Amino acid sequence: MPPNRTGPAVRPLTNADVPTAVDTLARSFADYPFTRHVIAADGHEDRIRRFQEICLTRIGMVYGRVWVADAGLAVAVWSTPDRDPLPALAEIGPLLVDLTGDRAAAYESAERTVAPYRPQEPGWFLDTVGVAPEAQGRGLGTAVLVPGIEAAARAGYPAFLETSSERNVVFYERLGFQVTAEVLLPDSGPRTWCMRRNPHRDVPRNGSEW
Numbered sequence: 001m002p003p004n005r006t007g008p009a010v011r012p013l014t015n016a017d018v019p020t021a022v023d024t025l026a027r028s029f030a031d032y033p034f035t036r037h038v039i040a041a042d043g044h045e046d047r048i049r050r051f052q053e054i055c056l057t058r059i060g061m062v063y064g065r066v067w068v069a070d071a072g073l074a075v076a077v078w079s080t081p082d083r084d085p086l087p088a089l090a091e092i093g094p095l096l097v098d099l100t101g102d103r104a105a106a107y108e109s110a111e112r113t114v115a116p117y118r119p120q121e122p123g124w125f126l127d128t129v130g131v132a133p134e135a136q137g138r139g140l141g142t143a144v145l146v147p148g149i150e151a152a153a154r155a156g157y158p159a160f161l162e163t164s165s166e167r168n169v170v171f172y173e174r175l176g177f178q179v180t181a182e183v184l185l186p187d188s189g190p191r192t193w194c195m196r197r198n199p200h201r202d203v204p205r206n207g208s209e210w
Contacts, residue, residue: 008069008070008138008139009070010069010143011067011068013060013061013067013068017072018061019072020068021056022052023132024130024132025049025052025056026048026052026053028129028130028131028132028133029048029128029130030044030048033190034164034189034190034192037103037110037187037188038106038189039100039103039107040101042101042102047100047101052128052130054095054096055127056077056128058088058091059079059085059088059127060078060079060127060128062083062085063079063083063085063088064077064078064085065078065080065147065148065151066078067147067148069143069144070135070140073132073134074129074130074132074135074143075128076126076128076129076145076147076148077126077127077129078125080152081124105187106186109189110186110189110192113183113185113186114183117180117181117183118160118162119158119160123157124148124151124152124159125161129141141171146175149176153199153200155199156199157199158199159177160194161194162192163192163195164185164190164191164192164193175197177197178196178197179193179194179195180194180195180196181193182194
């Protein structure tokens with residue numbers, strides 16, 4: 001008989017997972033094109049760490065859903081239509097702008113450029129996702145995203161995301177997302193793709209090593 005194989009251990013985030021999850025996100029975005037463009041170079045890693053911590057603890061954990069794999073070596077943070085995060089966004093918006101430092105103008109112009117392509121209908125939005133560098137290649141990225149994709153589909157909602165990595169576009173396409181817009185950010189910014197996944201599509205369980 002073939003050996004019994006189980007996938008990565010995926011579960012909702014707990015308070016105990018937060019330090020590892022923040023570390024995972026910070027390291028995942030250390031050289032990401034979008035964050036390199038909109039967050040100041042001085043103290044860059046510390047700025048990203050704080051940026052991701054705010055998105056996780058002030059948005060995802062309060063107004064959305066968060067899953068981790070391998071106790072935080074992979075983490076996916078979603079906003080959902082169940083609660084309106086606008087009050088929190090109004091509060092933390094200035095904090096995020098402060099973290100961009102001398103790239104604040106680039107951050108604000110990037111937001112203005114992408115805004116027209118963002119969904120106007122209720123849906124799940126992937127705020128941030130990351131896999132620790134040493135844990136990549138084990139399918140944790142797929143594993144940690146599937147619960148959110150499935151929950152959105154069960155509720156009848158589409159799922160949305162944005163990425164500034166062409167490699168990520170291929171990965172998300174394997175999960176059933178389709179490109180809805182391709183935007184070149186101003187001020188020599190990176191190309192950014194907006195993507196949508198309709199709720200009726202099946203969720204692939206393998207086929208990606210991220």
